[in-house]
Amino acid sequence: MATKPEILISESVIHTRVRELAEQISKDYSGKDELVLLGVLKGSFIFLADLSRALTIPRTIEFIAVSSYEHGSVPSGAVRLVMDVRGSIEGRHVLIVEDIVDTGQTLHYLIDMLKSRNPASIRTCALLHKAHMTTAEVDIDYLGFSIGDEWVVGYGLDYMEQNRTLPYIGIVHPDDRN
Ligand code: IMP
Ligand code: MG
Numbered sequence: 001m002a003t004k005p006e007i008l009i010s011e012s013v014i015h016t017r018v019r020e021l022a023e024q025i026s027k028d029y030s031g032k033d034e035l036v037l038l039g040v041l042k043g044s045f046i047f048l049a050d051l052s053r054a055l056t057i058p059r060t061i062e063f064i065a066v067s068s069y070e071h072g073s074v075p076s077g078a079v080r081l082v083m084d085v086r087g088s089i090e091g092r093h094v095l096i097v098e099d100i101v102d103t104g105q106t107l108h109y110l111i112d113m114l115k116s117r118n119p120a121s122i123r124t125c126a127l128l129h130k131a132h133m134t135t136a137e138v139d140i141d142y143l144g145f146s147i148g149d150e151w152v153v154g155y156g157l158d159y160m161e162q163n164r165t166l167p168y169i170g171i172v173h174p175d176d177r178n
Contacts, residue, residue: 009071022055025055026057029093032040037060040099044097058091063086095123095142103135129147130146133149151171152170152171
C-alpha cells in the first residue's frame with residue numbers, strides 16, 4: 001500500500017484561492033447574460049464545483065472529456081476527444097475550466113476545436129500550471145497556482161484513478177507510483 005501523498009497545497013489555501021478566482025471572474029463577466037463554464041473531465045470536477053458555486057454572475061455548466069494520458073503518467077502524445085459538449089456554444093461566452101496544464105497540448109487542442117464553433121468569447125481557467133513543462137503555446141487567463149515538475153493528486157486530480165477525492169493537492173513520489 002502506497003504512503004499518503006505529501007501535502008503541497010492545503011485545503012484552506014485552495015479554498016482561499018478559488019474564492020479569489022471566482023471574484024475576479026465574476027467582475028470580468030459582470031453585465032454578460034451568461035457564462036458557460038466548460039469543465040474538462042475528469043480532473044476538473046471538484047474545482048469546477050467549488051468555483052461555480054463561488055461565482056456571483058449567471059452561469060451554466062457544461063462538460064467535455066479528453067484523454068491524453070493512456071497509461072498512468074506516461075504521455076501518449078495525441079489528445080483524444082472522449083465526450084463532446086452537449087449543447088451549442090455558438091455566440092456564448094465560454095470559460096474552459098481545467099485541473100492542470102502540463103505540456104499545454106490538451107488546452108491547445110480544446111481552444112482550437114472550440115474556436116471553430118464561433119463562441120462569443122473563449123477564455124481559460126486552470127487550477128494548476130507546470131510552467132517548466134509547457135511546450136504548446138497557451139494562455140491561461142485565470143490561474144490558481146504554478147507548481148514544479150511533480151505529479152500531483154487530490155482535489156480532482158488522480159494518479160491511475162487514485163486519490164481524486166483527497167481534500168488537498170498532494171505530491172506522488174516516483175517510489176509510490178507502482
Ligand atoms: P497537458 O496536455 O500535457 O497540458 O496535460 C494536461 C492533462 O494531463 C491534465 O488535464 C491532467 O488531466 C493531466 N495531468 C498532467 N499533469 C498531471 C498531474 O501532475 N497530476 C494529475 N494529472 C495530470
Ligand atoms: Mg485534465
